[in-house]
Amino acid sequence: MCPCLVALVSHHIFLSLYYTKLPQHTDALLFYKNKIAGTIPPDIGNLDKLTWIDMEDNQIVGTIPEEFYSNLELEEVIFKNNSLSGSISDKVGDLTKLSTFWASFNELTSSIPTTFGNLINLEELELQNNELSGPIPNEMENMESIEFLSMEQNDLTGTIPAGLFGFGLSGLRILYLNDNQLTGALPENVGSSPRLKDFWLNDNQLTGTLPIISEGEFLFLGKLFM
Numbered sequence: 001m002c003p004c005l006v007a008l009v010s011h012h013i014f015l016s017l018y019y020t021k022l023p024q025h026t027d028a029l030l031f032y033k034n035k036i037a038g039t040i041p042p043d044i045g046n047l048d049k050l051t052w053i054d055m056e057d058n059q060i061v062g063t064i065p066e067e068f069y070s071n072l073e074l075e076e077v078i079f080k081n082n083s084l085s086g087s088i089s090d091k092v093g094d095l096t097k098l099s100t101f102w103a104s105f106n107e108l109t110s111s112i113p114t115t116f117g118n119l120i121n122l123e124e125l126e127l128q129n130n131e132l133s134g135p136i137p138n139e140m141e142n143m144e145s146i147e148f149l150s151m152e153q154n155d156l157t158g159t160i161p162a163g164l165f166g167f168g169l170s171g172l173r174i175l176y177l178n179d180n181q182l183t184g185a186l187p188e189n190v191g192s193s194p195r196l197k198d199f200w201l202n203d204n205q206l207t208g209t210l211p212i213i214s215e216g217e218f219l220f221l222g223k224l225f226m
Contacts, residue, residue, distance in 0.1 A: 028052040032078070035059060040084075045070040054078040056102070061085070069094055080126065081105040093118035102126040104150065109133070112151070117142040124148040128176060136161055136177075141168050152176040152200060159184035160206075165193040172196055179203040186211055 026047050037059040044050075045067025056078050063086030064079070074095050084106040092101070093115025101119075104126040112132055116125070117139025123146060132154040140149075141163025149164075149172060160177065163169070165187055172193055178200040185208025186201075 025049045028054075030054045031058065032056040033058075037061070039063075040065055040068065042067040044068050047071055048073065050074060051097075052076045055082065056080040058082050064088065066091060071095075072097070074098060076100040078102045079106065083107055085109065087111075088113055090115045092116065095119065096121065098122050099145070100124045104128045104130065106130055111135070112137055112156075114139045116140055120144050122146055123171075126150045127154070128152045130154050132156060134158070136164070136182075138163055140164060141166055144168055145171060147171050148174045150174065150176040151180070153179040156180040156182060158182065160187060162187035162189050165189045165191075165196075167192065167194070170194050174198045176200045177204070181205055183207065185209070 032054045039062030042065045050071045051073050060082040069091035075097050080102040087110035090113045108130040111134030114137040122143050128150045135158035138161045173195050182204040188211050190211050
């Protein structure tokens with residue numbers, strides 16, 4: 001018998017998250033594509049075996065409680081397409097086992113935590129379609145496993161960090177920065193990202209000239225929107 005417990009909620013039911021009591025040894029909490037309403041209770045921080053949570057496509061409101069970031073075994077977090085508000089805590093950087101963090105299509109505000117740079121195992125980061133503001137953290141250049149990075153349709157400002165195109169992020173394939181308020185010129189090393197396939201920059205306030213792309217750069221680039 002499996003020592004872990006998966007809590008799976010079937011599709012298209014109504015359930016208040018506040019009144020859901022789960023065993024402490026729950027391994028995965030999956031209730032995507034339902035009509036679950038309410039807020040994320042602070043008690044969720046007691047699920048110390050939790051590795052996977054997927055609440056995509058529900059009606060969850062309120063903030064992500066600080067207690068949530070106590071689940072240090074988390075590998076996949078999917079909050080996509082709810083009505084979550086408030087900020088992403090700096091404590092997200094404590095979740096060093098994360099490979100997936102999807103928080104897109106919510107109402108999240110404030111800046112992107114610099115502590116995302118601690119997440120060296122993170123492969124997919126979706127933050128698009130929120131109300132995030134401030135600069136793109138330079139610390140993101142430390143996310144050495146990242147492949148998919150989506151931050152479009154926010155209110156991000158400042159310049160695009162050159163570190164996003166360095167060999168430290170050699171696995172980066174998808175980069176979406178469109179529909180923000182980004183300014184300045186493109187980094188001179190923009191062509192150095194060895195595996196970049198899709199790169200979207202349109203609908204910003206970028207200036208300057210296009211960097212010279214040397215022979216052998218952008219070998220895999222299929223879509224470039226500026």
